[in-house]
Amino acid sequence: MKINDALNLRHSRRTYLDCPMSNEDAKKLCDAIQKCNALSGLHMQLITEEKMAFKGSMFKNVRNYIAMVGRGDDITREKCGYFGEKIVLFATGLGLGTCWSGTFNRAACRFDAFKDEILHLVIAIGPVRNKMTQRESVISGISHINSRGRKKISRIFGDAPPWFWSGIDAVLKAPSAMNRRPVTLSCNDGEITASISGKKDYEYIDLGIAKLHFEIGALGGDWEWGNGGTFIVN
Numbered sequence: 279m280k281i282n283d284a285l286n287l288r289h290s291r292r293t294y295l296d297c298p299m300s301n302e303d304a305k306k307l308c309d310a311i312q313k314c315n316a317l318s319g320l321h322m323q324l325i326t327e328e329k330m331a332f333k334g335s336m337f338k339n340v341r342n343y344i345a346m347v348g349r350g351d352d353i354t355r356e357k358c359g360y361f362g363e364k365i366v367l368f369a370t371g372l373g374l375g376t377c378w379s380g381t382f383n384r385a386a387c388r389f390d391a392f393k394d395e396i397l398h399l400v401i402a403i404g405p406v407r408n409k410m411t412q413r414e415s416v417i418s419g420i421s422h423i424n425s426r427g428r429k430k431i432s433r434i435f436g437d438a439p440p441w442f443w444s445g446i447d448a449v450l451k452a453p454s455a456m457n458r459r460p461v462t463l464s465c466n467d468g469e470i471t472a473s474i475s476g477k478k479d480y481e482y483i484d485l486g487i488a489k490l491h492f493e494i495g496a497l498g499g500d501w502e503w504g505n506g507g508t509f510i511v512n
């Protein structure tokens with residue numbers, strides 16, 4: 279599946295099938311995670327058959343998650359968003375369900391970390407039914423009630439190229455904590471930047487996710503890391 283198709287198909291899933299992930303999928307995920315870790319310096323890990331971290335939560339049957347481990351600075355948080363979402367879209371292409379999550383039992387979570395690293399958050403992952411359960415649809419509906427549209431997440435000074443709007447539409451499909459969509463993309467006489475207020479939890483994660491979605495929607499380009507980072511057209 280092309281990454282663009284995965285981006286259009288993805289929705290957060292909160293009910294998983296009560297069965298293990300196939301060894302084949304686990305191997306493909308581990309390979310993709312290893313590649314992203316090598317590029318980013320993150321320490322993401324696929325944890326399988328661990329049922330306690332989501333026990334008693336609104337999620338059902340979570341047995342697997344990706345532990346988003348890395349250093350404790352803002353650029354690392356942003357990289358967690360960017361590279362974690364790459365894995366989310368890869369997993370969508372494998373037919374797996376995913377959901378970023380900041381609410382889980384940290385004490386029960388299984389992961390390795392070096393001295394200077396922390397567990398930022400996790401991504402629940404696993405086999406799902408094609409169709410959302412009624413309960414999942416209700417939660418998803420509630421989380422989208424206050425969704426912000428094109429105008430709320432963009433600022434234009436002068437003209438914006440057509441691919442800027444394809445980038446924006448891809449950002450509108452990005453997951454974000456509480457669906458707040460806190461990232462503003464500005465186009466100032468052709469110079470594109472992405473920024474957040476940086477005042478709420480997980481905004482740097484949302485920034486990294488939004489940057490990846492913009493890049494995919496715009497069909498190329500690279501981002502400078504950081505709040506207010508510039509999009510480099512290539």
Ligand SMILES: Cc1cc2nc3c(=O)[nH]c(=O)nc-3n(C[C@H](O)[C@H](O)[C@H](O)COP(=O)(O)O)c2cc1C
Pocket residue numbers: 288289290292377378379380381418421422451452453454455456457480483484487
């Ligand atoms: C950083 C981050 C943290 C999140 N934390 C939670 C969470 O704790 N619980 C939850 O149910 N969903 C969580 N989500 C999922 C969002 O609620 C979801 O992405 C948003 O409502 C948009 O829905 P969608 O992903 O289906 O487009 C989180 C998403 C992100 C990016």
